[in-house]
Each structure stands twice: as C-alpha cells, then as structure tokens.
Amino acid sequence: MTLADYKYADMIHRCFRCGYCKFPVNWMDVNSCPAYARFRMETYSCGGRLWLTRAWLSDEIEWTEHLAQILYTCTACKNCEEKCPLSFNVDILNMIVAAKAEMVERGLVPSAVKEFLENIERHGNPYGTARARRGEWTEGSEIEQYQGQEFLYYVGCVGSYDTRAQETARTLGRVLTRSGVSFGVLGSEENCDGNEVNTLGEEALFEMLAEDNVRKFKELGVTRVVALSPHSYNAMKNEYPRFDGTFTSFHYTQLLRDLIIGEKLDVSGGFSASVTYHDPCFLGRWNGEYEAPRRVLRSIPGVELVEMEKNRAGALCCGGGGGNFYTDFLGGSESSPARTRVREASATGASVLAVACPNCMTMLEDAVKAEGLEDSLAVKDVAEIVAAACGTA
Amino acid sequence: MDVVVCVKRVPDASGMDALVIDASRKDIERRTLVAKINDWDEYALEAAAQLKEKAGVSLTAVTVGPDEWDDVLRRALAMGADRAIRVDEDMLAADCHAVSTVLAALVRTLPHDLVLFGAQSEDFGSGQLGVMVAEMLGIPHAALVVSLEVGEGSVRVDRELEAGALESYAIELPALLTIQTGVNRPRYISVGGIRRAMKKDLQIMSVSELGLTAEMLAPQAVLERLETPPRGKEAELISGPPEETAERLVGILRNAGIL
C-alpha cells in the first residue's frame, strides 16, 4: 500500500503536533499516553506514530523492527482520542490500527506479535496453550456448562488461562451463583473474542473469530452475555453486531450493580478497606462505563472509595492493551505505565487497588511486586471484593 | 530461475497437549492436535520468498499428503509462491525413502534450478528427505545451510558445523539445499493473505501419474512401534506463586554455596 491507498490518507497529515495526546483529562502531567510515559520520546505518542506512519507509507523511511515496535507499543487506550482537540480525533486510533493492519498484511510484525496471532489462530488463545485445557479453570467449582441458561458467562483468554485471573473467574462465578443468576460457561468450547486481534490490525483473523463466536452463540440460543473482561465486552457490544450478533452484552460490573439494586445480591457482610478503583480502558474510555463499578463498591459497607487523581476518562492505562499483556513492550522499567499507576494508587493511601479487568489484574499485580508494595497495597478484582462482602470469598 | 520448495505439515506440539501414543502403537493420537507448517520449512519458504522479491524467480511449493495438507501450500502461496502442487497420498506411515521417491519423481517433472527443503521436521526429525531427493535427482546438495547467496548459475552457501563453525561451498545449479533455522526471520502470514492465496493455482496429482508403483514405495526401514522413553530422575519441583518459589530457590542456591 502507498499513502494514496491508505484509508486515512486525506487526514493523517492534519496532526499538528500539539502534543495534547499525551496529557490526561485533568492536564496534571504529560504522562498519560502509556507508551510515551514509558519511553519519553515523541515517536511513542499518538502524534508521533501518525507522522511516522505517514513517512513510512510515503517511502520516506524504511520499515524496521523498531518502527514496528513503536506502532505495537500502542495499547489502544484512547487517551489520545479523549484529548485530541481536532475534529479527526474520532479516527486517530483507527489510523494507528490501519497502519498496524498494513504491517500485518506485509508480514512485518515483531516476533512476539507474530506468536500472539499465530497462537490465537491455532489454539484460540495467545498463550498457545491447548484448547482442550481452556475449561480447566472451572475444576473444583460449581460452574456449569452453558445449555441455554439466561446468561452466557464469557470468560476470555486471560481469565481462562492466567492463574491469577482464573481465581477471579471462579470468584465471579460464585457471586453469580449466590445471586441466583442462571448462567453457564463454554469452557473448552470458548474461543478468543478477538478484541486484541482487532486492535493489532489482523482484520481477517478478527472476522474469523467474530463469525465463529456469533455462529456458536446462535446455535446455542445465547441471548445475553456477561463478560468478565471489558475487552470481550467491547468486542461483543460494538463489533459483533456487524457480524449479525443479536445478543445483548454486559460487563459483569453492570450486572452486579443491577443485582445489588434489585436486592438479589446481599453485600451487607461488608468489606473494610479504603479502596481506589482503576478504570479499565475498554470499560471506561471505550464504552463510557465509569459508574457501575463505583456504584457496586459504594454499596458495600466498610468500603471507603478514594479516587486517584487520574480517574474516569483521565485514568492512566495499565499498559496491557494492544496485546501488551503478552508482548510486554512497555515493561521493564519503573516508568512502565503499570508501575506508574500502582504508585498513583499507593499515593491515595488506599490499601486496595480495585480492578475490573483480568488484563489490568495481571499487569497491576506484577507492578505492585515490582514496586515492592505488596505489604501495603493489594490488587483485587471488584468481583473479589463483592465476594468477600456477600460471604462467598 | 526456477525454485522449488518442499514443505511438510506437522502436528503443533507447542500447545502443551500431552502427546499420546495411539492404539496401533505406531502413531500418536492426532484428533485433538492442531497442525501447522514445519518450522524449518518456514525458513526455507522465507528464503525462497526473499529470492522471488529480489530476483523475480519462479517459485513452486510442493508437498505429498492428504487434502488437509492444502493449508501449508496455501501458506506458501500467500508467501509468494506462484503455484503449488500436492501429490495426494497419505504417507505418514511411509519411510523416508518412499517419501523421497515421490518428491523426487515430482520435482523431476518441474523445471528446477534450486530445490529447498527444511533441514529436518519437527515431528520425526530424521533430516533425510532433502539429501535423499538430491541424490535421486542427481544434483549436488548441501545440508544445514545457514546462509545462501544465489549468483549466475551457482549458489554460495555456508553449512553449519558443530560449535558455531561454518563450511563454505560454491555449488553449480541445479542444486538442492536443506535450510537450517535462523537463516532469516519468516514473515507473518495474515489470514487475509491466506484467503487471497485461495485464488492461486493449487494442483493435485496422484502417485500413479508420476509413474510410481506400490513396489517402488515399499519401506526399507520398518517402523515397529512407538514407545515412551524411560524417564530419568525428574527435577524436584518447587511450587507456589513467584514470591514463594523465588524465595525457596534462593535458599537452595545458598545451601549449595552458589550464593
């Protein structure tokens, strides 16, 4: 492809390098683009990437692995879209994804991304672990296979295979059961939702996954999906309809909120701690859901909810999006977004950092250890706090 | 210049599936295994694709296998092969000599200046096919090639020896090379690329069309059975979260006087 064929050829040059894409909503520092926070070079900010893309497609610069890595450090957090003052801001992330798509088509992706994509295609998850083992996380629990229950509880790759996230998956299952929700899981029949694949630019693979999932859900008569991960929630709510997906999707915090309000879930057992909540990008900026998780936390006696300075639309991404929970391009430094975010959480004085996404969970828990804060800050999923409060921890 | 690359489809054993010997004791349970292109062949294909990009050679990918094996040929087509040919025969139970006979018979019908094989396969790893085919075709060969440079009517290669040493040759074409890993970085093949490759030419042939009889393919080395090897002393496993395992490991290293 040349610049002329690039979908956004008529607007990519419009970035006038104002640099706003790196600022958070409240303007408090210049570190809200997670890749920029990590590397502190313009190339790693959205504007930098747009200009590099333009130069690459115009043959002004050659592809190198470094160029690919710069593009793939984008976690698709949408902070840039939130802050860009120009009218094309709704498309700036799409422009980065389109550039990644071009690299994918030419086969020019970093090897970790190649592995990520090949593993998903072959095994249905980025880790390359056998499909047959995807349901193992339910062992020892009372969670049942989906057979037409009211909800399909969709877990996703991280929740199915990552040992820490598996705990969260089981805990949420117990909470749903305690609330009398009728649900089932797909277990080893579950396939990747494809959200990351989409942000990595592998469009055809994403289509394959989405079509496969939609077909499977139709065959099983799924009408409502509750997702553990905001990534899955995002893909199913916003992308699957164009593949004829006719079911309704919820993030689990939305369902828990409704259950608490509807008095089907009794959290009066309480949970005594000061808690700060980290907004996941795919629930927050991507889907505007900032209040449901907070509503859930506030309804638990003993929870003292404190906000980080960067919250809601201004939240700093944990750095796990865009496949980075696997490729780890943003790790390895105290400037990595996960460690920065954990320091922000610690600064609130809270003893618990609440998350609502298994990617955030793995990224932030590792960061707490790297920061040596294990004794003062615990990372817990909202489901885990609710479980403690309703007596099924 | 005409380049032919031979590729194999192998089970993907990286998924941490336990590989299990099946009831016949001569094969593994394949039902749950995903298949992929042989790692070494990916490097060979990438080398050929790069030759095509640089020097505009004509590239044909070939294999011998049942119809599921079309997918590795599609991958070759997506990487730039002009056409692909599959000899329709399930030869998983055949020995190397038989498979080489079929491949040599096929390559003989094609214009071939440079024939590339992966140095060995991920499943059986005998490392025989390429060199056998070269001998059957009566062309010079070099195995375990880690670098190649095609010139006018010849190719310069470095062969890998033990301990990092290299052996260099200048070989007149037509020649056959078996390619070692690390010779290049195989590109990612997108799902879209494979789809577009569906439109390219994939030809199916039969063993009899190549003038081969069952007698010519009789096995010389007969697989009696597969068996699990005796396991030596297993490692003492330390379990728990990283906090605990790292702590215990440090203790072990201290006791051993390493720390």
Add this chain to the structure above:
Amino acid sequence: MREILVVAEHRKQKVADISVQMLGKGRQLAGQAGADLVAVTIGTDVAGYARELSRYADRVLTAEVSGMQEPLAEPSQRVLSSIIRDRKPFLVLIGHSSFGMDLAPALAVELEVPLVTDCVDVSLEEDGLRAVRPVYNGKMNAVYSFALAQTVIVTGRVGEFPVGEGDRRGEFQEVSLPFGPLDYKRFEGYTEQEAAGVDITEANVLVSVGRGIKDRASIELAERLADALGGVVACSRPVVDYGWLPADRQVGLSGKTVKPKLYLALGISGAFQHVVGMRGANMIVAVNRDPGAPIFGIADYGIVDDILRVIPVLTEKVTGLRS
C-alpha cells in the same frame, strides 16, 4: 567374515568423539555377531587418525584424498560407496553430526540400502537389527526394523553410546580410489566462530534464556538477574535465530558446551540439541510454563511458571540477599 563398518570423522586434527562412540557401539555389536569391526578414515594426512582408530577397530581402512583436511561429504561418499559395495558390511555406523547428515542419506540412496538416523540405540535381535531413535522432540522413541537388506546404515546421536576400551591393535589397509576434483561443488573454506566479547564457557553462573523470553526487550530482565547472580546471559538457539542475542551466547550442539556451577534454564524447552551443551552443569534449575517440557527431565530443580513473572522476583530476592 561379517563386518561392521564405522565411518570415522575427524575434526581439528583429532578423531571426533562421536566416532569413538560409534566404535564403542560397533565393538559391542561385532562381539555379539562374531563380526569384525572395521573403521574407515578419509581425508588428507589421515595416518594419525588411523593410529588412534586402530585402538578400537580390528581393521582400519585409510583413504588418502588430497585437499580434505576436514571431512567433506561428497568425496567421502565416493570412497564409501566403493568400499561398501566391495566389502558388504551388514551394518555401517556414522555419527549423526553435520557431516553425517550431509553424507548418510545420499550414500544410502546411492547404495539403495536402508538408513535410520539420529539413533540412541542399535541392537541385534534374533531376526535382525533394531534401531531406536527419538521423535517428537524426545517425547517418544521410534523403533525400526529392516526389510531384507544386505547392508544397513545407521547414524548415531552424540553422547548416547559408550566408548570402548581402546585396547585393540587393528591392522591398517590403504584404500586408493582415483577420482577427479568436484568442480560442481567447490569447497571454499572454513570459518571458526569469532572470539566473542563474552566467553560463556568461563562463567560460573549462566542465566540462559529460550523462546519463553518472548522478546528482545525482555532480555534485559535476564541481564539484571545475571548481574545479581554474578553470572552471564546465555541462550538456546531460537533466541539467536530471532536475532535477540549474538551466536556466541548460544549453548548447544551448534553452539557452545558449558559446565557452570549453576545453569538457569529460563523458558527453554530442553530439546536435545540444547541439552547436549549444558547437561554437564553442576546444578540445573529450569523455569518453564509447560510442566511437560523435557528440560524438567534433566534439571535438578524446576519451577512451573511464566519466566517473565519469576525473573524479576528472583532478581529482587537475590539482590536483597547481597545487600
């Protein structure tokens, strides 16, 4: 008199260890079959090798070929096909080395005899020879027998066969075969691996990374751990293939053989080609996500976990200890 023929390879002016191992197995089988063990050495100035070989064989054939200081497959093939057609040994043993891989399959086709490569055992049963070779990256073994064949060729894996006593006094026999130079395949020379900045064979502690390190950037994590432990970073082949570390850091068959006090195998599956380069280490500790990884079969201690999780925690603990 039946014969077993061992094709001896020489490297850097001495008989290669793998060939001495083939002779060890050949001696055992020759004893069982009541056969003669014959070694053949092909190259330039081979008298020295012949003397060494005569300690293990009943007879040593020497074929002087000019311009062949180190073994070359094609001229060796010419010499061997003539010898084998002439002497008809019932078994030919060749080391499964780079030379062996370049030679044996072509020789087998030329002679139209069966070949099984990379064997870890060869035995003589009542109804004939059996050869055993590892498959599926060592997860299982395949056992082969042979259809009626006068001669069978087997290449053997290094380090699997015991070395014999070396107390024989074999007879020498010169083999001379005229053949011209091979213009179509011109040998152009050797390159030894360049001397590196870091010599991993000297290190007491090696922090060795495999595919599981996932990316070049993560190698820094391994470097920090190596620093903390007073060691050096090494790797398995895929890491060099991907260009993340230079070849002088590679441990294994096509890399270096090391014997450190501590070998930390991080994200390394334990394929044979790697293991052969490090199994002599005093203590081997393996970390790998896959509980079925072959490395756990040779390690002293193992942790089943993601190395990207374990390495930073381990670094922290070691550093904490040191301070």
